[in-house]
Amino acid sequence: MTGSSAPAGTFQLRAYWLSAPSLAAVFDALEPVAPVRVVGGAVRNALMGEPISDVDLATEAVPEAVAKAAHAAGLRVHETGIEHGTLTLVSQKVAYEVTTLREDVTTDGRRATVSFTRDWARDAARRDFTMNALYVDRFGDGIDFTGGYADCLARRVRFIGDADQRILEDHLRILRFFRFNAAYGNGAMDKVGLDASRRHKARIGALAVERICHELMRTVVAPNAAAVLRLVGEEDFLPGLLPGPYEIDTFTALVALERRIGRQPTPPLAIAALLGFDREAFEVAATALRFSRRDRARALDAIAAARFMPPHSLPQIHASLYEHGAEAFVDGLLVGAACGADLVDLPRLVEVARQWRRPRLPVSGNDLLEQGGEAGPELGERLKHLEGVWRQSDFSLDKMHLLAIDRRSRSGKE
Known part of the structure; x- marks a missing residue:
């Protein structure tokens, strides 16, 4: 392991997707420049037996070096979040986000200014939950600075370090705490994290509504949503947006x-x-x-x-x-x-x-005009009447019968 200021635990991950040719091509392109590892959701979900969607990577290489190496290997490069050190590399039609190791310089609860680092422990320390701060190389050899491996196995959602500080860095982490418990939690929520969320729940109001809505939409479909949402509603975490109780x-x-x-x-x-x-x-x-x-x-x-x-x-x-x-x-x-x-x-x-x-109404306005009358409101009423009769027949009347009904109706009015 290179560039780490803190001791790390180790673990082994065996996952079929680590040997995917598209991912191997990314490793092949970047490893000559600097160490690169899979991080975050793919590692977390693999350990918990959950479905894998995106595979994200972290590297000591700065974005310019990542882009240069990727281009040289024939990979497409998109600057999706370069201000935060993130590039998207497309390998064999599969997109991989690659982010340079970083640490927070300033935070205001909604956004952060970051600087790049070569220290994997510092990169881990700035993340939200222990289960999101696990790294594995292409062989499945993992490093864990925060106890996330054990938390994954126990399905325990726990803030990294000081929970209050993590929330002050990004207020959305309160809602993420609830979503992750709804999606992955097992048993009672971590008391330290829940108490910190309660202390700072008024800060949710400072977030963009779109971010709140995005988290909420993902929470309500999670497997264990009911218990989490009961608490959110009873303690009114979303006043003015989705007030409880639910x-x-x-x-x-x-x-x-x-x-x-x-x-x-x-x-x-x-x-x-x-x-x-x-x-x-x-x-x-x-x-x-x-x-x-x-x-x-x-x-x-x-x-x-x-x-x-x-x-x-x-x-x-x-x-x-x-x-x-x-x-x-x-x-x-x-x-x-x-x-x-x-x-x-x-x-x-x-x-x-x-x-x-x-089904489509078998007659048109032109069909009715051929039987007489003029275009305008009267024609609309004729069509509306025939549609009602057709619906009452369970949509069984055909064009011939409907036109005959129209003729009788008109003759009765004349």
Whole structure:
């Protein structure tokens, strides 16, 4: 080990992805310049048997040296965060973030100024949780300066060093503490970290709403979210944004139903569930958290569709699918069931929705004009009337029958 001011524990990681050709090419390009190791989430998740998404690396080499070595090896280089020492290298169509070892110079709770270092212990010390400060080389030989290896095995989320100091460096770490407990924790939350989070919870208000929303969206879909969110709501960590206490039983029911039909929890629906699917309360929260138009509409459409659940006949199912669309229909089923609607045939109803293809009204405005009349509001009313009749027939009437109904209707008015 090079450039370390503190003793480190060691461990061994055996992971198939360490031998991936794309990652090997990155190691081959950078190791002649300086030591490089995988760090953070990939190591943490591998130790805990969780899925691996991105593989990030740390190196003693400065960004300019990393870029030069990568270019020489034929790797694409993107300056995604060069002001903080991060480059993205693309190897065989796989992106790897490579960050120079660094330490904080100044912090204000929202952003940090950093300087580069060759000291792996200093780089570890500036990170948030012990489980995120583990490094492994290409052979799986790991180094651990903070006790993160044992914490991973115990699924214990623990701040590195002084918890208060870590939070003062970046206030978002309070919400990350909750998210990591929801995602990886086992048992009671670390008391030291929780007490520090309580002391500084007012500082959450200084964060950008978008950062808060991003963390919240990831927390509500985590496996152990219910217990964590209960505490967040009861102790009002998000006043003015998502005030508690929350409807945890409704939230838990929704999450279980989503998993029952084979899908992962949907963040905007989960947040609506915490608010008891109260439309007005959700709209206030969606505005405060600056939800995307898509997320806001997803939950509101589901709440609207839930009013018609459960459907009592196949024509009612088809009518609801036509009115709301397949996605909102299924979401509405789940919302209705989470609120207590009797949906014993939920899997069958979901399958009907998945196979549904929205029919098209067999007649057009031009078809009606050929039978007489003029374009304008009257034509719109004629189309609307025929669509209603067609829907009442369970979408079975064809063009010929609908045109005949239109002719009879017009003759009756003349």
